[in-house]
Amino acid sequence: MNKARPAKNPTTCPADITWNENSQPISTQFDDVYFSTTDGLKETEFVFLQHNNLPQRWQTPTSNNHFTVAETGFGTGLNFLVTWYNWQKQTPQNTADGPARLHFISVEKYPLLRADLARALALWPEFAALSEQLLSQYPPQPIEGTFRLTFDDGKVLLTLIFSDAENGLTQIAPCSTLARHAGAEYTLGNGPLVVDAWFLDGFSPAKNPEMWTPTLFQSMAKLSGKNTTFSTFTSARVVREGLKEAGFHCIKVSGFGLKREMLYGHFQPVNHTDQPATTDNSQRRDAAHHYWHLCAAASHEQSSTATIKNKNAASAIVVGGGLAGCQAAHALAQRGIRVTLLEKNSCLADEASGNRQGALYTRLSPQDDPLSRFNLSAQIFANNFYSSKKAHGSLFDLCGDQCGVIHLCTQDRQKTYYQQLANRFQVDEHFCQWLECDAVSELSGLKIKLPGLFLPQAGWISPVKLCEQLCAHPLIDVLTNTEVKELNISGKGWAAIDTRANTVCEANYAIIANAHAAQNFEQTAHLQLKTIRGQVSHILEDWQPLSQLKTVLCGEGYISPSQNGIHCAGATFNLRDASVEISQQDHDTNLHNLKQMIELPNSPPPRNIEGRVGFRTTTPDYFPIVGPAPMAAPMEQNFASLRHRANAVLSAPGEFYPGLYTLLGLGSRGLAYSPIAADLLASLVCSEPLPVDQKQYRQLHPARFLIRNLMRNKPSTL
Structure with missing residues (x-):
């Protein structure tokens, strides 16, 4: 075990x-x-x-x-x-x-x-x-x-x-x-x-x-x-x-x-400038004493973005109208920055973020590894983000339901992990609880085959409604049907150029949040992004086996309580599949996953099942990409000695495009990852305390792939 x-x-x-x-x-x-x-x-x-x-x-x-x-x-x-x-x-x-x-x-x-x-x-x-x-x-x-x-x-x-x-x-x-x-x-x-x-x-x-x-x-x-x-x-x-x-x-x-x-x-x-650099051997052996994730203050003083006299005059372009872009726009607007959000489609959340419902879900584990720690931080942050009360109600009230999420144990290892998590947080049952099969069945309203970990503060969200709510801010202007072909440095900071070579708008900052299409920009073409096809199935509420469902269930797939008479079940993971057509085979996969979780009686399959196809954008290490866009060629040159010695002592900072940032690679965890990622991005732009520690920030940083490739002496991707 x-x-x-x-x-x-x-x-x-x-x-x-x-x-x-x-x-x-x-x-x-x-x-x-x-x-x-x-x-x-x-x-x-x-x-x-x-x-x-x-x-x-x-x-x-x-x-x-x-x-x-x-x-x-x-x-x-x-x-x-x-x-x-x-x-x-x-x-x-x-x-x-x-x-x-x-x-x-x-x-x-x-x-x-x-x-x-x-x-x-x-x-x-x-x-x-x-x-x-x-x-x-x-x-x-x-x-x-x-x-x-x-x-x-x-x-x-x-x-x-x-x-x-x-x-x-x-x-x-x-x-x-x-x-x-x-x-x-x-x-x-x-x-x-x-x-x-x-x-x-x-x-x-x-x-x-x-x-x-x-x-x-x-x-x-x-x-x-x-x-x-x-x-x-x-x-x-x-x-x-x-x-x-x-x-x-x-x-x-x-x-x-x-x-x-x-x-x-x-x-x-x-003044410390007259003091010599330390030569402590323990620091020389520690790769954490590289500063590639930091910016040189002098370069910022020289950049146009640093000369803004007050925040009310600051402006930002956000490219992409999915969860990443809308969360980024909202976080910046909350800090007084005027945002122009540019979306190539006719409405917000029209691609990977366009599912009817999404579960507030991360892959929780008691293991002490970077991704497990980030998943835990993201889950806690997102729980608070969606449940915090505002003038017109919480985002759960406006866009979904804080009905709880049950992580079902489909493997023995998961059972061990979930029980350890429940034991770890036993004094805080409001965060998670271990439930045996009978308790899961009673709580969910259905006969469930598996035990699981219950997160009472989580639930489901409609991504489309969420994006609309996030952008309903007086400092956010949304321009749809606007495809950005280039981002160019301008006198104000950055200019967005459309497919007809017209300047759509200019701003002090630019945020690239358009998923895999980020690779079409010269500045971010080197980022390691990949797409994975996914299909969800829409099942009518009157299908008797699901009619009493009260919570979100997550196993090999997920199923949510009905919204407007429809349950959303999914989602498949189809590697190397670019088809945008609905697949009956994928519907069958989603129904099969439901049967592994729920005791379904011998009743006819759901009628008139519909669905939706989307393409998630993920990264090789499954962390999002959040932070300043690195200037790849200078970075490779400045840190080239890492090819020969991965723990070489280097005191140089990173090289970044001034005022250009990314929020990408949310994968299938967009609802959970986007709140903390957007808060991190806005904190970086506004020189505020970060919502993560420095070690975790390095794991999210856009330059991490360049540095890792150098340490592993891999060929340049430029």
Whole structure:
């Protein structure tokens, strides 16, 4: 029997807490309080908001119209709730430059379980509405990684990094000490990520010395700018000297409650260019110390896209009107960027994204491998994305049904994996539950042959309705019947040229999101994309064996509850098949897959069965392709030494077309992958914190295939 590989040296575990006589949480690991026993709320306001001067600073919008707070120690989430609450009260919801946005980054090594978090937050009933929203999106425990939570229709973002402080901040900093000491200034996206205010929380240095390290303070410095401030409840010498050494000016003042003194101050940039590059052998052996995924800041300063004075003036072209393009357009518009979406067909979602229904589904596994970790992150992000309440209801309300998805075990290995996942998340049954056959049958409404893993927060979505909803934004203009033949650099940034050689529009940024047709563009012709034919079957609701279906079932195929009197079942995988005609053989395959999942009585086959053919676009490693479009020839030249030594130390960044990005290769997971992929893309464009860690970003990066081919000494594809 195959067993899943456990995580290697996990840096997080659930918080072990007790409760005092006032129902306040106490850390057993550190024998310390989470907040002042005198008044936790007033402590947060005094130490963090007042001494970072936040209410006053928020009255003047920043140049990029978002304000970033970073925190060490999420704990009970009190600091975040207080910051969010005051942001709502004191910050204009919209400015001349578009919606003002708050980014809150928090690193936590010992996350609270959801039940403990709910009990702690109940101490502040004035934040009940905000607490409910936080709890509804809080990641299932125990889990490690980076997770993006979105509130107030995208105006407030919480990036939770469940890791130790050193590793967590390293994941959002653009590069390690190797490149910084070499004098390089690299960025993850279109510009540097700068933290405006630091909340140094966590347990006291005496009880938690592992957190308060020189590496922590150096990472803070890498993410700080000339206007960055900090505050902390402690005035311990190790903290004061560590901050000063990293370039922070420290001021000691009276503390809150029983704390005699505290520190606050601001960052004074330190010049590292005169320091030699490190020659540590362990770094030389580590291929992770390549910087091909990073951008050189100088090139961005020279590009037309970096000269935009305010975000409201920024514009983007999105090529492709399927799930990828519509999600990208929506994510950019939510950040105040005006988008022109160009679709060659007469309506949105007319090709691979055009099925009547799609399951919110990823291939979940407890294995500790990159794709399994990404699938888990994408599932959690998508669950929250589609279920978050907005003015007119959630996207599940408007475009589908959050009826749950049951992953049925068609193989013994799957059963092992799904049981391990259910055991792993047994304290968070809202995320997944193990069900035996009888429980699956009761929940789904049909007699089911197999046990499975139930995801209550998932369901089905109509991709066509979803695309229409995503593009119903005042900053998005949709042009159909517009086929883009070329994307050319122009004075404004990028120009879209149609098949008649006419310039359709110009914009500062261009996003290529047109699936396999991306290979028709000169800039992305080298990307490794392939198409796979798939056919779905449309079965009338009155076919008795399916009439009582209440949830989505996924096995070798899938079947959804009816929409407008029709069930959608599928989908086949036909390699090397370019036929667009409906195939009876494929209908038979879909019905056969249903029979493997459901006890079907001896009744006539469904009548008047119809269907639809689409062509998914996927990649050799099954990850989407998200990020800046690489300039292939310069990349191959700059990293050519990797052909001879895959672990060669190279401090050069990647070479990219300024302002040109891709969102491609969603395969059969478009509904699940597109929300997190679009958020990543928009974060890169807007120089915001990423919704994934740096390691996962490299696995999604468009340049990864070029680098891998060099490491394997494969012939050039150019």
